[in-house]
Amino acid sequence: MSSAVEQRRRLVTAIPGPRSVAMQARKVATVAAGVGTGLPVYIERAAGGVLVDVDGNHLIDFGSGIAVTTVGSSAPRVVERVQAQVEEFTHTCFMVTPYEEYLAVCEKLAALTPGTHDKRSALFNSGAEAVENAVKIARVFTGRTAVVAFDHAYHGRTNLTMALTAKNMPYKQGFGPFASEVYRVPMAYPYRWVGERTRVADEAFEAFTSQVHAQVGEENVAAVIIEPIQGEGGFIVPPKGWLKRVADWCREHGIVFIADEIQTGFCRTGDWFACDHEGVVPDLITTAKGIAGGLPLAAVTGRAEIMDAVHAGGLGGTYGGNPVACAAALGAIETMEAEDLCGRAREVEALFTERLRQLAEKFDVIGEIRGRGAMLAVELVAGGGDESPNPALTSRVSAFCHQQGLVTLTAGTYGNVLRFLPPLAISDDLLHEGLDILEQAFVANA
Ligand SMILES: *Cc1c(COP(=O)(O)O)cnc(C)c1O
Secondary structure, three states: OOOOOOOOOEOOOOOOOHHHHHHHHHHHHHOOOOOOOOOOOOEEEEEOOEEEEOOOOEEEEOOHHHHOOOOOOOOHHHHHHHHHHHHHOOOOOOOOOOOHHHHHHHHHHHHHOOOOOOEEEEEEOOHHHHHHHHHHHHHHHHOOOEEEEEOOOOOOOOHHHHHHOOOOOOOOOOOOOOOOOEEEEOOOOHHHOOOOHHHHHHHHHHHHHHHHHHHOOHHHEEEEEEOOOEOOOOOEOOOOOHHHHHHHHHHHOOOEEEEEOOOOOOOOOOOOOHHHHHOOOOOEEEEOHHHHOOOOOEEEEEEHHHHOOOOOOOOOOOOOOOHHHHHHHHHHHHHHHHOOHHHHHHHHHHHHHHHHHHHHHHOOOEEEEEEEOOEEEEEEEEEOOEEEEOHHHHHHHHHHHHHOOEEOEEEOOOOOEEEEOOOOOOOHHHHHHHHHHHHHHHHHHO
């Protein structure tokens, strides 16, 4: 871990401090208003579990820049490989004159993603771009057009991925018309299932298959896309075995099963991929976020016969698989292997779950604790037996944490989920200190 950043919380000004306030005024004057900032403190340095702002405040990071800096924000192996690569060359475009780093990342993806079948990968710049390409590939392979996505899904902000994303505000409002041939079906969301909660797996599966049959026709469906644990939707974990049923049903009908592991992948849930936990082998898997320690890189990896169905020149992009981003990915993956970060994610889960359970015993506004590995959340409700969503309390708790120098994120279709995505390079001491602040936030606000 970088010695340049002391691994402790320390506040030397109010949050945000004067230099951040000044920068935020420049932001308002120069950056499009549509680009929001959740916590407007401007960061100067970061490492391990700490972000240092321009006023010298040391903040505890429970967000990892939205599940990106799993290995930390300046992991030594990432820094080293990136520096070396920048000195060699920065870009050629893989489609013009290729380079080895791209191959090495694809080889790693083939080895680490679920299943031992023959695989191919293609690299891109962002998660949304990977999802778009997974759909393109599935359509060519099947010769079909329809794509099925789930309630509460998040797949990105480009035109096709907005169509796949469920939530209107803020992702879709005013941005239509959206891509066609996208169909939405119910998600197995145990806590808010409208039917019999104990029968959510069966009822949600029945709703999914019967709606596809009646409204789309199985023979028209190119792909079903799902996040094995939904991210922006509120860390929704379907019942064990449900994902496998969906995948098996897809296989039965010649439909490509796409696992969007952009948020769940690369050790985040305590396995390399969330599908591993369920023994599910997707046909295609999309990855991004944690893959490259903070540099922009994304991938589609899948069965060779599906991936190779696309004509030469049909996939690509100027920057996809940029050599510096590939070098960062190789450094990040090496870190995950050398430091057993999957194991570390399971330790984080144990520590967090115990503390969150204690909190839930004291505060009945915590409706549910859920998630896996270092991807955990609490869903906040009215309390006193009333399970209606409590987005106002969620905002207050989050704002309190920010004031105390703890970076937290919210999520959920109803804006009532506090989610925790700490970097796996964070110490137990910082995790406990962050959780102490969270507890104070409930004491002060609930
Ligand atoms: C973040 C995310 C995306 C979009 O990735 P970008 O890099 O922001 O385009 C897609 N799917 C899931 C599950 C995500 O969490």
